[in-house]
Amino acid sequence: MRLCVPLVTQDELVGMLHLEGLAAQAKLRDEQEQLAVSLAEQLALALGNARLRESLRRQSVLDPLTGLFNRRYFEETLRRELARSRRMASPLSLVVLDVDHFKRVNDGYGHATGDAVLRTIAQLVRQSIRDCDVACRYGGEELVILMPDCAQQDAARRAEALRADIAGAPPMPDGAGPDTITASFGVAEFPIHGPDAEALFRAADRALYQAKREGRNRVIAAGQQ
Template identity: 40%
Template sequence: MQTNVDITVLEQLIDSLQSCFSVEEAYTNIGPLIKQLFPNETGAIYVMNVLKNQLEAIATWGPVPLTSEPIFTPYECLALRREQTHLVEDTHYGLICQHIRPNYLPVETICVPMMAHGEPLGVLYVSSLKRGQITQIKQLALTVAKHISLALANLKLRESLKNQSLRDPLTKLYNRRYLEESLEREIRRSERYPKPLGIILIDIDQFNRFNETFGHAAGDMLLREMGMFLPSQIRASDIACRYGGEEFLLMLPEASLATTKQRSEQLRRNVKHLNIQYRSQILDSITISCGVASFSEHGLTGKAVIQAARAALHRAKAQGGDRIVTA
């Protein structure tokens, strides 16, 4: 039975989730409010990982230690296996989930699967040491699980759509739109502190000849390989983008011109070690040319720095490729 307090807190939870901009923000907001809805019970909100082979508690609460494992597989929860609420009114006689800790065995438990569009997102787990307690809050648990499911599904969809709009579909690197937004932000940050900002414009040498020799499918495969190679060569704070065609751009916040040149030389050497296979055939190693520029040494705007890097790249190509040229 829901009280006026429950309804008020539930409304706060719904409003809080609807105002979140990300799934991570929602995880942070859930904990304090869910605790108010189930003050006398122990429980947790579990969410499914990307591979859908593991659930992890993102919020826990209760007057006693959590009576369920903090991480478990979907197979270990009867509610997920059956895709329906699993209520155990007496754990000494009922069929309990495998994720419930035997050393902290509660009297009653309920697992409510959090579903959206037919897909499991997680589980709401609530337990009690008092008989009859869970039965009283069962309807509230169902309502809470429903609202959390819908909110998380909407946030995940929003993040997915946003990510798609900012990523190149072929290479999965950031696209030019994201680059322009990030570049302006980093330029302002570099002006404020001030800090250097390195730019590396990269071009795959002889890419058109590669396409003509092996076909466009092989060319797309090569671009995808570059899409995996570049992120493996940079720091978490760096940004790798597909700039257009066979061109890529790396933005290196707080990297001096000397550091940027050193990083581009490492890229030039390492790309030759890529093991590229197409239709069971190992292809010749590829080479790249790089144009290097730095803010504010080579321009006072993002556009100016990229133009300087492009002019340097053109000189590198004109000199035969497989080289680094600084603006």
């Protein structure tokens, strides 16, 4: 005989407990069914708690506006990837990008439009990265992309493709925002442009501000300045 017991927590079905080989004798089968129901309640509670912990963990590392990872997660991941790159003697590139004239967007169209612009760019970033890449909102309108096993030349090429995607994104409907949005990029590679996390970020950030000084909407690789 078979028995299926739903696993329910907070009125949500989270699984199903399927049992086979129940006793043919009614009294013994009733005891087995009661035990199965009790076990199902405990399993449902454990699954619900595990899902809650995972949800809270993700909330602690995700930026709520863009859905990208947050600065805390980036800093932890950068240290970990730097250590791996040292062990494996493999390249690691860091891309820093900043939305051009973002203050004008907020001042001219409102913060809701500014938020929509950031969400749109975050979506384009997600579409452009590999599974092993890590994209984060570093703060304000500044985003970072960590590219393991990627040399600067390839990282700059990929950043250029993303820059073109952002510049070519369709304008917001009904004049709700600017006709075009652009971003400036800085790219640096470990260990060529920095022996540690702080130095690598500084190198990419300097390249970014060089892109700003040269007219924005461009990619500058560290070492080009």
